[in-house]
Amino acid sequence: MTTTSVPSSESWLEVAPLQARDALLGLLPESLHWIASSVLAIAVLVGAFGLMFAYLTLAERKLLGRIQNRPGPNRTGWAGLLQPFADAVKALTKEDIVPRDADKVLHALAPVSLVALSLIGLAVIPFGRHLVAIELDAAVLYFFAAGAATELSIFMAGWASRNKYSLLAAMRALAQLISYEVPLLLSVVPVVLVAGTLSTTAIVAAQGGWAAGFWPHWHVLTPWGFSAFCLFMIAALAESNRSPFDLPEAESELIAGHLTEYSGFKYALFFMAEYFGMAALSAMAVTLFLGGWQAPLGWLEVLPSYVWFAAKLLALLAGFIWIRATFPRLRIDQLTRLAWKFLVPMALLNLANAAFWSLTAGWSGPLQAVRWAVSLAAVVVPFLLLSRSLFSGLGPRVYRYAPS
Amino acid sequence: MFDANPAASPSARVRKVEPSSFGFQPSSVPPPAGGGGDLLEISLGPHHPSTHGVFRMNVVLDGETVVRLKPVFGYLHRNHEKLGEGTSYLGSMPYTDRLDYLNSMTNNWAYAIAVEKLAGLTVPERAEYVRVILAELTRLLNHTCLAGFLMQDCGCSGTPLMYAFRERERILDLFESLSGSRMMCNYQRFGGCRVDPTPAWLAAVAQLVDRYGPFLDEFEELLTGNEIIMARTQGVGRLPAALAVNAGVTGPMLRASGVGHDLRKVDGYGVYPRLNFRVPVGDHGDVYDRYMVRVLEMRESISLLRQALAALPGGPVLDPKAKQRGLRPKAGEAYGRIEGPKGEIGFYLVSDGTANPYRYRVRPPSFVNLTVLEDLCLGHTVADAVIILGSIDIVLGEVDR
Amino acid sequence: MSLAFLALALVCVVTASAAMISRNLIHSALLLVLTWIGLAGLYLWAGADFVGFSQAIVYVGGVSMVVLFAVLLTRRQRDEPLVLIPEAGVGRVVAGLAATFWVAALLVPAMVVAPLVQRAGPGPTLTVKRIGELLAGPHLVAVLVVGVILTVSLIGALYLAAPVTAEDQPEWDNGGTGRDRGNQEEPS
Numbered sequence: 001m002t003t004t005s006v007p008s009s010e011s012w013l014e015v016a017p018l019q020a021r022d023a024l025l026g027l028l029p030e031s032l033h034w035i036a037s038s039v040l041a042i043a044v045l046v047g048a049f050g051l052m053f054a055y056l057t058l059a060e061r062k063l064l065g066r067i068q069n070r071p072g073p074n075r076t077g078w079a080g081l082l083q084p085f086a087d088a089v090k091a092l093t094k095e096d097i098v099p100r101d102a103d104k105v106l107h108a109l110a111p112v113s114l115v116a117l118s119l120i121g122l123a124v125i126p127f128g129r130h131l132v133a134i135e136l137d138a139a140v141l142y143f144f145a146a147g148a149a150t151e152l153s154i155f156m157a158g159w160a161s162r163n164k165y166s167l168l169a170a171m172r173a174l175a176q177l178i179s180y181e182v183p184l185l186l187s188v189v190p191v192v193l194v195a196g197t198l199s200t201t202a203i204v205a206a207q208g209g210w211a212a213g214f215w216p217h218w219h220v221l222t223p224w225g226f227s228a229f230c231l232f233m234i235a236a237l238a239e240s241n242r243s244p245f246d247l248p249e250a251e252s253e254l255i256a257g258h259l260t261e262y263s264g265f266k267y268a269l270f271f272m273a274e275y276f277g278m279a280a281l282s283a284m285a286v287t288l289f290l291g292g293w294q295a296p297l298g299w300l301e302v303l304p305s306y307v308w309f310a311a312k313l314l315a316l317l318a319g320f321i322w323i324r325a326t327f328p329r330l331r332i333d334q335l336t337r338l339a340w341k342f343l344v345p346m347a348l349l350n351l352a353n354a355a356f357w358s359l360t361a362g363w364s365g366p367l368q369a370v371r372w373a374v375s376l377a378a379v380v381v382p383f384l385l386l387s388r389s390l391f392s393g394l395g396p397r398v399y400r401y402a403p404s
Numbered sequence: 405m406f407d408a409n410p411a412a413s414p415s416a417r418v419r420k421v422e423p424s425s426f427g428f429q430p431s432s433v434p435p436p437a438g439g440g441g442d443l444l445e446i447s448l449g450p451h452h453p454s455t456h457g458v459f460r461m462n463v464v465l466d467g468e469t470v471v472r473l474k475p476v477f478g479y480l481h482r483n484h485e486k487l488g489e490g491t492s493y494l495g496s497m498p499y500t501d502r503l504d505y506l507n508s509m510t511n512n513w514a515y516a517i518a519v520e521k522l523a524g525l526t527v528p529e530r531a532e533y534v535r536v537i538l539a540e541l542t543r544l545l546n547h548t549c550l551a552g553f554l555m556q557d558c559g560c561s562g563t564p565l566m567y568a569f570r571e572r573e574r575i576l577d578l579f580e581s582l583s584g585s586r587m588m589c590n591y592q593r594f595g596g597c598r599v600d601p602t603p604a605w606l607a608a609v610a611q612l613v614d615r616y617g618p619f620l621d622e623f624e625e626l627l628t629g630n631e632i633i634m635a636r637t638q639g640v641g642r643l644p645a646a647l648a649v650n651a652g653v654t655g656p657m658l659r660a661s662g663v664g665h666d667l668r669k670v671d672g673y674g675v676y677p678r679l680n681f682r683v684p685v686g687d688h689g690d691v692y693d694r695y696m697v698r699v700l701e702m703r704e705s706i707s708l709l710r711q712a713l714a715a716l717p718g719g720p721v722l723d724p725k726a727k728q729r730g731l732r733p734k735a736g737e738a739y740g741r742i743e744g745p746k747g748e749i750g751f752y753l754v755s756d757g758t759a760n761p762y763r764y765r766v767r768p769p770s771f772v773n774l775t776v777l778e779d780l781c782l783g784h785t786v787a788d789a790v791i792i793l794g795s796i797d798i799v800l801g802e803v804d805r
Numbered sequence: 806m807s808l809a810f811l812a813l814a815l816v817c818v819v820t821a822s823a824a825m826i827s828r829n830l831i832h833s834a835l836l837l838v839l840t841w842i843g844l845a846g847l848y849l850w851a852g853a854d855f856v857g858f859s860q861a862i863v864y865v866g867g868v869s870m871v872v873l874f875a876v877l878l879t880r881r882q883r884d885e886p887l888v889l890i891p892e893a894g895v896g897r898v899v900a901g902l903a904a905t906f907w908v909a910a911l912l913v914p915a916m917v918v919a920p921l922v923q924r925a926g927p928g929p930t931l932t933v934k935r936i937g938e939l940l941a942g943p944h945l946v947a948v949l950v951v952g953v954i955l956t957v958s959l960i961g962a963l964y965l966a967a968p969v970t971a972e973d974q975p976e977w978d979n980g981g982t983g984r985d986r987g988n989q990e991e992p993s
Contacts, residue, residue, distance in 0.1 A: 068567075147867025253790050402684075
């Protein structure tokens with residue numbers, strides 16, 4: 001929310017948030033504006049994402065329920081709409097149990113630091129044309145630096161609980177972070193390479209406009225961008241500990257992993273952090289690959305930019321939930337193997353692919369078709385080869401019947 | 405499994421030794437592969453999401469690899485066999501429901517066969533067919549549940565389980581309308597069945613059979629070809645055929661290891677010899693084979709149900725001369741066994757001519773199949789141990805009795 | 806702004822000292838992470854955004870994991886007290902003094918010579934693009950050499966950490982469950 005001048009040429013919906021902010025700031029003396037504006041940005045972010053967290057839990061339970069032939073929560077309020085608040089009351093009123101032998105400081109610190117760390121990444125996401133909390137030159141770098149310590153909090157939780165399941169979960173969390181931080185960052189590099197900047201607003205701006213009037217310049221709609229988007233989302237699933245990479249809290253193996261010894265509101269904080277982290281990574285994916293707040297078609301720009309951002313974000317989050325309802329969990333060695341033998345090589349090849357794309361930006365006419373063909377081949381061929389090697393020795397089997 | 409040598413000195417690598425009252429001596433723990441790290445001893449259960457009841461596995465881990473595993477059970481022990489000696493023959497029938505509470509119909513049947521052998525009773529033709537119908541419905545129910553639970557253990561967030569339970573409810577509805585109870589059916593009697601199924605009930609069974617094939621197709625489409633499922637289950641928990649035979653493993657678990665032993669073929673009890681079905685056999689004996697053999701068995705069960713429904717003759721379902729209450733078989737012994745969904749479920753009875761059996765003994769398939777657990781799990785990770793346990797298909801009501 | 810510098814420096818010094826003093830290795834490692842965060846803050850204060858964020862990603866996100874892993878995998882008992890050196894022999898004193906001298910000889914002149922700026926200056930306005938051009942241009946050789954050294958050290962670490970080969974592995978199947986297993990021929 002750094003833009004102070006309100007452009008006059010845009011629809012009132014587009015600038016409504018800015019006008020509301022200016023109106024609020026007008027109530028305060030001039031000398032307090034700089035801090036009030038920051039506090040306001042933080043309050044809006046925490047409020048909006050807090051509410052989104054509440055309803056995301058409901059949406060997850062509803063969607064999972066529908067996918068699994070059951071209605072999901074539908075008793076609290078109309079169609080279960082008050083369920084998140086009932087859950088919050090329950091979490092707040094439950095007894096907070098700390099194991100006697102636990103490392104009490106770390107045990108209490110872990111959920112708090114986790115929530116804080118998963119939230120601060122949101123500061124650099126451009127939620128709309130004029131809606132970004134901090135404009136940074138190295139915003140992408142800031143985002144991943146902010147997220148780097150989240151798994152450290154999970155480790156703290158697991159280690160401090162003094163529980164063997166938690167300890168195993170802590171080890172798994174470490175292994176998972178080391179493995180998936182690499183493809184996550186590597187899948188972002190092509191975007192930075194092609195856009196030539198680390199600033200999120202500039203990356204979104206670079207994805208504006210349409211080729212041939214209908215094909216948006218979103219990165220996901222290029223071969224290398226699609227590949228990078230898929231790699232990013234897989235790594236994001238692992239980074240946010242979501243199924244099928246929910247190994248640290250593997251319910252059927254480790255009870256609840258690092259959450260085993262948590263109860264009451266601390267437990268709720270972990271959930272909050274999981275959803276914040278998921279939302280932050282999805283928001284980053286929208287920014288980097290899905291054109292940020294850009295509308296998919298020109299005439300659709302009648303809707304304000306932040307609506308488009310929210311729509312894309314919610315679609316990705318629904319994808320997270322869908323994946324959770326569908327896939328079984330990987331084993332820890334398969335998890336690391338997937339990262340190092342598939343995601344990392346794919347991401348590195350994709351980097352070369354993006355470099356090729358960037359160098360051939362001037363090609364046109366039939367050369368454009370060659371450019372697309374080469375880039376597509378550079379995605380599809382390694383994908384086929386690597387995935388075949390990943391699943392070598394596995395496959396459907398033919399069964400015989402005992403002679404009678 | 406039950407011969408932990410107390411004389412062997414506990415390895416110095418294991419710091420904490422479980423209370424010896426649980427019979428767990430982590431003796432002869434082999435040094436961990438790779439040399440490094442110390443061992444971690446974890447008690448999985450008795451309250452654990454995926455030990456299928458109050459079962460406990462004491463595992464010694466090197467990193468995440470299982471180097472020693474000790475099953476601990478008895479938390480659900482309720483003196484089943486001794487109770488049988490103090491109860492009349494008919495009085496034990498509802499108790500058999502509680503053994504493997506998913507499959508009360510087959511438990512009833514095996515017990516009824518044992519008593520019928522002991523007392524020399526005959527079973528009317530119609531009752532034999534009804535028993536086959538109920539046994540195959542039970543097999544469908546059990547295998548469907550198992551597939552759902554196994555996928556749950558693999559980490560699916562409930563979706564396959566819910567699909568499986570949807571079908572299970574339909575079968576339980578049929579059981580309820582026939583016997584009055586969903587799970588504790590208490591339906592078989594000595595010399596036949598308790599009530600005659602109505603034509604409406606038989607039509608409902610036919611309807612269910614017709615929609616079961618498409619359900620299996622849907623289920624398999626969702627899971628069987630899934631790469632993660634294959635990666636998680638193929639090559640995991642291999643049970644060699646020789647070990648399976650030596651350990652007395654029966655049922656789908658034995659057949660997944662490549663031994664085509666099915667009591668329906670071997671004993672040819674009931675009217676099974678008149679029906680046409682095949683016995684699927686696996687070649688690898690791993691978790692995937694155990695899952696697939698059960699799926700294929702379900703398909704055979706559907707065909708069996710169709711044949712039995714078509715061939716169902718009229719007549720009584722209960723031999724009117726057979727005495728139920730106050731049955732006093734003459735002194736002797738008998739062992740009745742059938743191919744239950746989990747394996748050979750058998751009842752051994754000794755009569756001394758009184759109204760109560762002198763000796764009442766159950767041969768539970770889950771319990772015997774469970775004895776190979778450690779051999780299957782060694783060298784695999786904790787996550788694998790959980791799905792291996794899931795693929796063995798245990799019900800604690802039967803293991804602990 | 807010097808207030809911010811003092812606060813950050815205080816964070817660094819306090820956490821680093823606490824990490825040295827703490828008897829709990831995990832606490833030490835986590836405190837060290839705080840020190841790194843403080844260092845990243847110092848870079849940010851100095852206007853070097855790129856270095857600051859890189860510091861956070863590499864050290865807080867990566868190196869800390871390695872440190873924690875090392876701690877967890879090497880310590881048998883996580884609470885066993887640190888084995889302190891019982892007595893300082895002459896050799897140890899000499900070695901300690903020599904090390905102190907060399908570090909001081911490197912650091913003290915640098916500190917004395919460098920003008921102590923109380924406030925972050927305008928700072929080099931390096932864009933990320935410019936950094937990339939510098940790294941791929943004039944400093945390419947240095948980058949390549951560092952890359953080779955890191956690769957060599959990685960391979961060395963892998964060699965040291967490689968698991969024991971298959972023939973050294975114990976035969977689990979001959980372990981003492983005691984049941985007669987007959988001849989176990991795998992059917993496949």
